[in-house]
Amino acid sequence: MPEGKIIKALSGFYYVLGKEGIIQCRGRGVFRKNKVTPLVGDEVSYQAENETDGYIMEVKERKNELVRPPIANVDQAILVFSAVEPDFSTALLDRFLVLVEYNHIRPLICITKVDLLDGGIGKLEQYAADYRNAGYEVILASSETLEGLEDLYPYLEGKISVFAGQSGVGKSSLLNALRPELELKTSGISHHLGRGRHTTRHVELIKIGDSGLVADTPGFSSLEFTEIEPTELNFCFPDIEQISEECKFRGCLHVSEPKCAVKAAVEAGGIPEYRYEHYKDFLQEIKDRKPRY
CATH class of the missing domain: 1.10.40.50 (Probable gtpase engc; domain 3)
Known part of the structure; x- marks a missing residue:
């Protein structure tokens, strides 16, 4: 039975990357009965007579999984936070870091839009130093000037990475800068709401470089500690x-x-x-x- 990795889930279909290419599959009814929901990132076994009529037969054991965004087998989380628009928030960053650490996923902090800082990056550099002293990797980047992108590429090779962060921080813009032909939809900040508009509607693994897979995920602005004691x-x-x-x-x-x-x-x-x-x-x-x- 052929095996592959789910790289996209959309409208009840799972797109599995295997040796034969990308196969469009549905989940078997037994998954619903057993309350198993296939996730992007899952290693699966499948049956398919053609590239648009397959069925996922088995979901392999996961090393980890996230609920929001719904993705499995993540190697690292690129926590994308903007310097401005919306303003950099250590409270929100620490909230993301706690949830990533709890799920035993390696975090990497990427602060975007540094080109928009009018008063220099002195305060931001201090925050970056604080988090580096705490043991985290921190990259300062700009999708416009491409600053920091060369530092980011090596972290992506050979790994499944999830780009996560508040809406409007520039996750899709960063992915477009890493791989321009993607032309992912982006949107600015809603000044009425004071936060970004959601532009990503589903989870999909995107190839970056030779062997990196990156998930652009729907943005979200609230995270709860439902499992942590x-x-x-x-x-x-x-x-x-x-x-x-x-x-x-x-x-x-x-x-x-x-x-x-x-x-x-x-x-x-x-x-x-x-x-x-x-x-x-x-x-x-x-x-x-x-x-x-």
Whole structure:
């Protein structure tokens, strides 16, 4: 039975890339019965008499999966945030980072639209340095001037990457700059709403370079911590997790406990105060979450 990878899902059809090319498939009814939904990125077995009449017979075991965007087997997440329009938000970036870390997906931060900064990039460079010190790779880029694109290419080779971020930050524009013949639809900021208009309506894997596959995904502006427990949040902040090993009490949540190494590091400037404030805000949000039954 031939095997392949789902590279696009649209209107109930799954487009599977196999040795014979791209085959249009439907999912078997047994998937619905067993509550298995094939996802872009899935490795599957399929049957097909021709390129437009195939059926997915089996979905292979996944190494990970995301709900929003719906995609599986992701190697890394390129978190695309704009310098302006919409303004760079460390709170939203940290929210994305927590969810990516929780799903054991390697994040890479890409800050776009640096060409639009009127007052220079000094403050942005400081943020970039903070996140690099926390253990993250950070690239400053522009789809207009092509700044930073050469730095991004090597990270994409041989991996499935998901481009994720708030609507209007320039994900599709960045993909167009990486591969101009795509001509993906882009749209500016809605000044009435203060955020970007959604231009991507489905998830699709796009080939970049020799061996990279990138998913342009629908933008979204809110993410909830529906699965993360209070004691797990620590592990989603690498800079906090590293220092937490020096806390006096095991299971320290770094809020009111005495002799907390994390709080001491914040006071000493070792952890940016805004990162710690986001950690506390997220922790409270998780504690306030309604229990699941």
